[in-house]
Amino acid sequence: MISISLQQKKCIGCNYCAEIAPELFRMSKKDGKSVLLHATHKGDYQNLKTNDFFREDALKCKEVCPVKIIKVHDCKS
Amino acid sequence: MDKINFVSKKMKTKTMELMAPAGNWESLRAAVNAGADSVYFGVEQLNMRARASMNFELSELKEISAFCSQHKVKTYLTLNTIVYDHDLSIVKKLIDEAKKQHISAIIASDQAVISYARSAGMEVHISTQVNITNIETVKFYALFADVIVLSRELSLNQVKKITTAIEKEQIKGPSGRLIEIELFGHGALCMAVSGKCYLSLHSQNSSANRGACMQNCRRTYTVIDNETQNELLIDNEYIMSPQDLCTIDFLDKIVDSGVKVLKIEGRGKAPEYVKTVVKAYREAIDAIENNTYNTAAIETWMEDLKSVYNRGFWSGYYLGQEMGSWHNTSGSLATQKKIYIAKGTHYYPKTQIAEFEVEAQHIAKGDSILITGPTTGVVESSIDELYVNGKPALLGKKGDQITFRLAERIRVTDKLYKLIPNPELQ
Numbered sequence: 001m002i003s004i005s006l007q008q009k010k011c012i013g014c015n016y017c018a019e020i021a022p023e024l025f026r027m028s029k030k031d032g033k034s035v036l037l038h039a040t041h042k043g044d045y046q047n048l049k050t051n052d053f054f055r056e057d058a059l060k061c062k063e064v065c066p067v068k069i070i071k072v073h074d075c076k077s
Numbered sequence: 078m079d080k081i082n083f084v085s086k087k088m089k090t091k092t093m094e095l096m097a098p099a100g101n102w103e104s105l106r107a108a109v110n111a112g113a114d115s116v117y118f119g120v121e122q123l124n125m126r127a128r129a130s131m132n133f134e135l136s137e138l139k140e141i142s143a144f145c146s147q148h149k150v151k152t153y154l155t156l157n158t159i160v161y162d163h164d165l166s167i168v169k170k171l172i173d174e175a176k177k178q179h180i181s182a183i184i185a186s187d188q189a190v191i192s193y194a195r196s197a198g199m200e201v202h203i204s205t206q207v208n209i210t211n212i213e214t215v216k217f218y219a220l221f222a223d224v225i226v227l228s229r230e231l232s233l234n235q236v237k238k239i240t241t242a243i244e245k246e247q248i249k250g251p252s253g254r255l256i257e258i259e260l261f262g263h264g265a266l267c268m269a270v271s272g273k274c275y276l277s278l279h280s281q282n283s284s285a286n287r288g289a290c291m292q293n294c295r296r297t298y299t300v301i302d303n304e305t306q307n308e309l310l311i312d313n314e315y316i317m318s319p320q321d322l323c324t325i326d327f328l329d330k331i332v333d334s335g336v337k338v339l340k341i342e343g344r345g346k347a348p349e350y351v352k353t354v355v356k357a358y359r360e361a362i363d364a365i366e367n368n369t370y371n372t373a374a375i376e377t378w379m380e381d382l383k384s385v386y387n388r389g390f391w392s393g394y395y396l397g398q399e400m401g402s403w404h405n406t407s408g409s410l411a412t413q414k415k416i417y418i419a420k421g422t423h424y425y426p427k428t429q430i431a432e433f434e435v436e437a438q439h440i441a442k443g444d445s446i447l448i449t450g451p452t453t454g455v456v457e458s459s460i461d462e463l464y465v466n467g468k469p470a471l472l473g474k475k476g477d478q479i480t481f482r483l484a485e486r487i488r489v490t491d492k493l494y495k496l497i498p499n500p501e502l503q
Binding site: 010011012013014015016027028029030031032033064065066067 | 121122123127128161163164165166167168170281282283284287288289291
């Protein structure tokens with residue numbers, strides 16, 4: 001399992017994450033910022049635990065994000 | 078009688094509007110207090126300084142508008158990035174809120190923004206991102222906008238031809254007033270034409286045209302011929318970093334060229350930068366109006382401008398005769414440097430005593446200080462008499478509670494810095 005987090009408040013709406021991993025991210029039509037799909041919301045952060053299948057895409061999103069607001073971690077369960 | 082009235086009215090006409098950057102409340106208050114006629118700022122992400130630290134939130138528009146209106150300062154919301162389909166909703170939301178809160182105008186470049194702002198009845202100003210360099214383009218944008226910034230790469234002769242044609246051909250904007258020409262007056266210049274640069278996007282996926290420039294041009298580079306492996310001999314490794322624009326020493330020529338709005342760059346700069354630069358240009362514009370603009374005054378303003386962040390100054394392309402002038406060191410050539418010392422803890426208004434808690438370094442009697450905060454703005458002073466933990470002292474150290482006399486009220490959100498000569502320039 002991996003854990004993905006998105007600090008949406010700081011998103012500048014560049015669209016790269018939604019382009020790379022449409023299964024994980026979508027651009028919100030409401031505020032033009034990225035949304036982490038199926039995530040739970042806590043404060044400024046959106047968090048998602050998902051299976052390893054998405055690891056490569058998630059890491060690619062983390063790498064290309066210009067404002068570095070996407071984090072990806074391994075989780076035990 | 079009529080003649081006298083006419084003269085006095087004419088004298089009151091502003092020579093040139095001074096427009097200042099506001100990246101946060103500290104800078105906004107500093108700009109207003111230093112004498113700006115208008116301020117420009119971003120809200121949320123769709124502007125050329127999209128990172129959150131240089132922007133306001135939508136909910137702050139009301140307070141910005143109220144504060145500026147109280148001081149008779151115009152408010153311009155920058156909405157000038159490339160706009161994608163997924164941005165259209167937030168564009169509309171921002172413009173609707175700007176209209177509701179009586180923001181004076183929207184600074185725009187994308188046609189979607191221009192079109193919606195006009196349909197919402199907002200005044201539009203054309204952004205530097207549009208790169209306007211001739212009178213026909215001015216005529217085109219006059220269908221939508223009342224103020225148009227010209228390309229920074231024009232000479233003042235070219236600017237004058239455009240302003241003369243506006244007057245002669247009576248080119249008016251939607252407001253019915255003659256189109257006003259705006260020009261960049263001071264601050265960072267970009268190595269690309271009107272900021273249209275893709276270096277940051279190509280190297281770091283961070284688009285300057287979405288307000289996320291990583292400033293590749295401000296780094297050092299070596300140039301190597303891959304075929305021969307020979308390195309090109311360059312006397313300055315900062316091969317793409319232009320010096321900063323400064324026009325204070327020929328501001329009279331800018332006024333003569335018919336420019337109506339002078340823009341100061343720097344939404345990412347510190348509040349004391351905004352205060353110092355706005356104050357200098359305010360005094361210079363007023364001096365031109367009062368016929369007291371002279372060499373001695375220019376020298377004083379130049380010294381003030383050099384005291385805050387700068388990469389060295391040049392006149393840009395306005396005077397036409399110079400080739401690009403390049404910066405040759407890392408960071409700033411500011412003659413002054415600020416060091417963080419303490420946080421605000423209390424202010425005693427009756428006795429005008431400011432109290433701070435020292436959190437780093439130390440502060441001594443006689444030191445020059447800078448205080449910044451979202452409500453206070455920028456205050457510069459010196460410590461004539463210092464009390465540490467309630468007793469007269471010469472030095473306050475980390476952990477000490479210091480008090481000193483200060484005419485301006487300070488707050489718990491304020492930070493106190495010591496101002497010292499920049500050691501890198503000694």
